[in-house]
Amino acid sequence: MAFCVLYPSLFSENLTPLFRNLRVPRGRNGARFMANSRESSQSPTKLVTFLGKGGSGKTTAAVLAAKYYASEGLRTCLVIHSQDPTAEQLMGCKIGSAPTECSDNLSAVKLETSKMLLEPLNRMKKVDARLNLTQGVLQGVVGEELGVLPGMDSIFSALALQKLVNFRSDERNAAPKEFDMVIYDGISTEETLRLIGVTERARWYLKYMRSMSEKTDIGRLTSPSLLKLAYDSINLNSGSSEGKTSTDIWNEVEQILERASASFTDLSKFRCYLVMDPMRSVSISSALRYWGCAIQAGTHICGALGFNPQSYAVTQEVAEKFSPLSFALLPYIGTDPFVEWETKLDSLDQSTKDLLGANIYFRPSVTFDSLQKTVTLFMPGFDKSEVKLYQYRGGSELLVEAGDQRRIIKLPPNMHGKVIGAKFTDRNLVVKLR
Missing domain, CATH: 2.60.40.790 (Immunoglobulin-like)
Structure with missing residues (x-):
């Protein structure tokens, strides 16, 4: 029950756009992007992320992918969750907690957990003022005084990404999408894996919390009030718990988590790639390890990417290690703030473009x-x-x-x-x- 009360907007219906007044999507030749693209405007927003050892080039790969998708005329958003300035240098623009439009079709935002704490707290305050559940105690909590605790970064990353991609909705209530592609560069690979598995793990906890609320005296006493606070905070602008039983609310939350969990195995919604330095054995070993960890977390790996080595033999050896995954090369990109992105994108071969476009085959796990x-x-x-x-x-x-x-x-x-x-x-x- 505590999970739902502390982090109510995980299931939020409030999908207020984070980005407004975006330009009409255009491709690299300046033409308007039409629905005959590989990424149809009718398809859901796709979340793309990268896994690999620190220093293997995850951030560089994320920026390159964002630049590539935007150059293809796709409305793209790069989401970073780090104070590391590497992404800003590569993008060539200042990225803040408010949306930044960096170029045609390409926006960027930096997630800051201390600021993201405020919205769910304010939502609960509004509901509590109406229900008077805490008798005014919650109204005295000042959000700006609250600090970030371990674990909050991953939770609030999930909340922010949920607003952008809306994994929890079904086709009947899906809101108009703001972006075709959302590229997420997380704090670390381990944190990203936790984020991928969070909805499925939350279903485990939900099952036991529900059992406690229905089978214990304290659960039967406190659960209805806490459920009402959580549910009305979630649906502040789209309804209330009036007329809904506790069973109805539990079932609805379970369905939301089930849809969100299934999205991480759906290629039309989620893509996850391994990134490595083919010249470093430890980077290759880490990528292999994260392949297995991703499967354990409940998702598929779409392919493996390596920055172009000097030896063709190295490329072949690495590709064999990751078979049956598709393996493709990325051009070397330094951290110089004046990257010739047009040249870099032109150097991508067809196999790399196919991989980024998820033209792939993967075996069932x-x-x-x-x-x-x-x-x-x-x-x-x-x-x-x-x-x-x-x-x-x-x-x-x-x-x-x-x-x-x-x-x-x-x-x-x-x-x-x-x-x-x-x-x-x-x-x-x-x-x-x-």
Whole structure:
């Protein structure tokens, strides 16, 4: 329950545009961008992010991707969540917490958690003033006095990105999109992985909080009031909890989280790439590891990108390590503030453009064989000593732990049963059931 009360706008219907008065999208030749582009104006906003070791070029890749999409006539927004000035130098413009239009079709914003604290607090204050739940105590809290606690950065990144891409909506209530592409450059790869998995993990917590609210005396006493405060704060401008039972509210929140979680496996909404320096073995090893971690977090990797090495042999060797992922090269880009972006974009080969356009194939991370009663989990970047397997719920699901991530695998009804063996071979964990 605390999660919903502290961070109500995670499910917010208030999709007030962060960016207004954008120019009509134009491509590199100056022509207006029409719906026959690969990224149709009718398709949902796509969130793109990059994973890799620190110093591997994630920020550079994010800026390059933003420049590329904008040059193709796509309305693009680069979102950074760091005080590092690298993105500003590469973009050639000052980026602040308010939206900045840097060039045709390209805007940028820097997320600052201390400022993002204010909106959800003010929303709860307005509802509390009407309900008088805290008897005025909440009204005395001054948002500007509150500091940022560990974990808040990831939560408020999720809130800000939710407003831009609206993962929690369905097609019937989707608001008009402001952007075709949102490029997110997070604080670190680990934080980005937490962000990717947050909605699915929140569903676990929600299940237990709901059980506590329905089966304990204190839950039955306090839950209705807290639910009403949270729900009315969320829907401040679009309705209230009047006429809704606690069961209705719990079910609605569960549906919202389920839609948001599914979006991270939908290529029409989310793309995630690995980035590395092909000349550094530690950078390659880290990218392989993050490939497995991303699967554990609940998403797919669209491809691997490396900055152009001097040796063709190196390129081939790296590409083989990441097979069956597509591997493409990015041009070397220094941190000089005067980057010749036109030249850099012209140097992109077709394979790189195809990869950024998500013209890809990826293998499923889980396959079920009902005849052999086996479950095969694709787990690149790990070895067998790092994988732990648990079973709960009477044999209806598996819990796999690896890479500081836990993942639940729900088994098909005809495969429910006890685990009788498991082996790790060729980057796959093969689980045998009885």
